[in-house]
């Protein structure tokens with residue numbers, strides 16, 4: 001491995017962008033965020049000053065500058081494609097937070113550009129694959145320790161979302177995590193998608209049906225239901241129960257001390273993605289730095305991002321038409337094997 005520190009730029013220094021800067025510069029090894037950019041110039045300049053980075057008003061200029069070896073894209077979803085394409089054009093490695101792009105066609109354009117460039121450069125931020133609990137589930141399923149997986153019951157619960165978060169985002173922005181991690185867990189692709197609704201919570205707004213249930217089947221017939229409830233009012237709660245022929249497997253709950261006080265016994269639960277999966281983010285970004293320095297993409301690829309969005313769009317079509325939609329997908333290019 002090249003001993004030089006990986007020079008990293010970050011475009012989009014909002015919530016997760018800053019957590020990635022902090023983990024890279026304060027905790028992880030082998031890389032350093034030395035530059036950043038944000039469309040909100042005044043805010044971005046303050047962030048750059050706070051973290052000792054060079055600020056670029058234009059993210060594409062930062063990417064093309066030659067001053068960075070790799071870029072992390074943490075803008076809002078609609079601008080991922082712009083910066084991922086700029087990184088491919090500049091020939092530098094790019095870590096793009098999920099989703100790769102909100103539209104499947106945009107993901108396909110990225111795949112085609114990467115193939116045309118002749119080198120894999122793109123990793124997508126599906127960090128659940130780096131969570132120890134999901135990795136334990138994958139080991140048991142891969143080894144068929146408890147027989148064939150038959151049914152999965154999952155839940156993706158947020159404490160609250162803002163008014164910009166609408167009905168399609170429950171699938172295309174949030175449950176995209178389950179779409180990716182479950183196909184990785186089961187090592188197979190999906191066959192059909194469906195979305196049904198429950199009674200709306202009073203905590204939702206006019207543009208968001210909440211909760212929703214997405215139902216997927218896989219090519220081998222495994223049936224999956226995922227609850228998205230993004231206005232619970234209190235918890236960030238991720239569930240994954242795998243019903244196998246000989247056992248029921250559950251994603252472990254993160255451990256916190258049990259407190260017995262005032263005639264109440266209990267333990268703290270998470271209220272945010274940044275704490276619930278902090279270890280997974282750290283492993284994900286450390287492994288990304290390591291593989292990037294060795295000139296490889298080891299994590300979720302642009303093809304995984306494309307498959308995820310095709311599946312999400314099929315689920316959205318099923319939701320809008322209240323039907324079951326067959327997921328049509330071309331073969332994976334050899335470039336990604």
Ligand SMILES: NC(=O)C1=CN([C@@H]2O[C@H](COP(=O)(O)OP(=O)(O)OC[C@H]3O[C@@H](n4cnc5c(N)ncnc54)[C@H](O)[C@@H]3O)[C@@H](O)[C@H]2O)C=CC1
Nearest residue numbers: 012013014015016017038039040074075076077079097098
């Ligand atoms: N892997 C995970 O678990 C998570 C992933 N994410 C993803 O990360 C991305 C960012 O999410 P948050 O940090 O929560 O959003 P945020 O809204 O806190 O930050 C987004 C930042 O991007 C900037 N921005 C927007 N348009 C831009 C453009 N055209 N050029 C440059 N900068 C631009 C905004 O000014 C803002 O500072 C989203 O794609 C989201 O899906 C977010 C949370 C968790």
Ligand SMILES: O=C1[C@H](O)[C@H](O)[C@@H](O)[C@H](O)[C@H]1O
Nearest residue numbers: 098156158173174177230273
């Ligand atoms: O990626 C994320 C977070 O990890 C949350 O789980 C989602 O609910 C959120 O919408 C999304 O930004």
